[in-house]
Structure formats: structure tokens, C-alpha cells
Amino acid sequence: MGKKEEISAAITPALSNLGFYLEDVVITTAGRRSMITVIVDGDTHLSLDQVTQVTKAIGEIIENIQSLGQTPFTLEVTSPGIDRPLTKPRHWRKNINRLVKVVLFDGKEIKGRVRDSTQISATIDEQAINLSDIKRATLEIEFKQVGK
Known part of the structure; x- marks a missing residue:
């Protein structure tokens, strides 16, 4: 070891x-x-x-x-940095309502908010995605606009 x-x-x-x-x-x-x-x-x-x-x-x-x-x-x-990939179901649960960028194994890219998560899938905006279909997923940094 x-x-x-x-x-x-x-x-x-x-x-x-x-x-x-x-x-x-x-x-x-x-x-x-x-x-x-x-x-x-x-x-x-x-x-x-x-x-x-x-x-x-x-x-x-x-x-x-x-x-x-x-x-x-x-x-x-x-703690993991903002750039650490979301690789486990608990990463998705922890980041409900956060903005993510997802790249699927088929090459499709999705950017949206995590709305829900289970042990096998995550819902980004209105689209349910199997976690096993995700090649890479990361949080997107959001800046609040001052005065708006």
C-alpha cells in the first residue's frame, strides 16, 4: 500500500x-x-x-x-475547488440550483441549472440526464451584477 x-x-x-x-x-x-x-x-x-x-x-x-x-x-x-468535476451523485445533490456545464459522451454540451438529482440521474433545467452518460461536468462561475 x-x-x-x-x-x-x-x-x-x-x-x-x-x-x-x-x-x-x-x-x-x-x-x-x-x-x-x-x-x-x-x-x-x-x-x-x-x-x-x-x-x-x-x-x-x-x-x-x-x-x-x-x-x-x-x-x-x-475543500474541492469550483473547478473540480462533478463525479458522484452527492456532488450533484450539493449543487442544486447551481449553474453547470455538462459534456456528454456523445459530444453534446448542456449548460443549465441543476434542478434535481438522484443516485443515477441529474435534471438540468428540464432535461433529465443519466450520470453514466456524462463525460465531464463542472460548475460555472457566476458573478452578480451590481445595481441590478
């Missing part, structure tokens, strides 16, 4: 107990120091307090992973 997998396996139960999901673990090395970035998500958007709570919960767990040895590391806990 690699370091990424070992860290993932060690921290997933603690994250689940707090009501969060592990999206990814990224390990980068610069000289003798490593940066361990843990990307965490929840059913709602994470607050700064929740990120702090997660950092405290998993920091000690990671420090006790034997395979990391005495290598110094910096732990960074973050």
Missing part, C-alpha cells in the same frame, strides 16, 4: 464520523519536507470552522502513520 492509500485508509473513518467525505489526498515533496493536502467535502459547503475541526481530527492520525517515519510534513486541509 502506498503512502496516499495508507493516509486515505487511516483518516476516512474519522472524516465519516464528522460527516465528511474524503475526495483526495495529494502528497508533494520539496526537499526533505512533504506537503500532504487532504481534500474534504460534505453535504454542504465547508466553513472555516469545519476545516479547522477536520484538521485537528486527522492531524494526529497522520502523525502516527509509521510509513511516514520522521519525515517532516505540512498538512493542508481544503
Whole structure:
């Protein structure tokens, strides 16, 4: 088992107990120091307090992973960025009423608002789409117009 997998396996139960999901673990090395970035998500958007709570919960767990040895590391806990693709049913549920751009495997592109979501499909505006038909889906950034 690699370091990424070992860290993932060690921290997933603690994250689940707090009501969060592990999206990814990224390990980068610069000289003798490593940066361990843990990307965490929840059913709602994470607050700064929740990120702090997660950092405290998993920091000690990671420090006790034997395979990391005495290598110094910096732990960074973050939520997925706006550019992360929507790949799981819970990503769709979390982003109801948000604007998305979807590319289907047949090449068709759809841009619209997520209106509903199930384990197998998402409704964008009035169109139901099977999640298995989606090649890539991302959130679109929206800016509010001042004075309108």
C-alpha cells in the first residue's frame, strides 16, 4: 500500500464520523519536507470552522502513520475547488440550483441549472440526464451584477 492509500485508509473513518467525505489526498515533496493536502467535502459547503475541526481530527492520525517515519510534513486541509468535476451523485445533490456545464459522451454540451438529482440521474433545467452518460461536468462561475 502506498503512502496516499495508507493516509486515505487511516483518516476516512474519522472524516465519516464528522460527516465528511474524503475526495483526495495529494502528497508533494520539496526537499526533505512533504506537503500532504487532504481534500474534504460534505453535504454542504465547508466553513472555516469545519476545516479547522477536520484538521485537528486527522492531524494526529497522520502523525502516527509509521510509513511516514520522521519525515517532516505540512498538512493542508481544503475543500474541492469550483473547478473540480462533478463525479458522484452527492456532488450533484450539493449543487442544486447551481449553474453547470455538462459534456456528454456523445459530444453534446448542456449548460443549465441543476434542478434535481438522484443516485443515477441529474435534471438540468428540464432535461433529465443519466450520470453514466456524462463525460465531464463542472460548475460555472457566476458573478452578480451590481445595481441590478
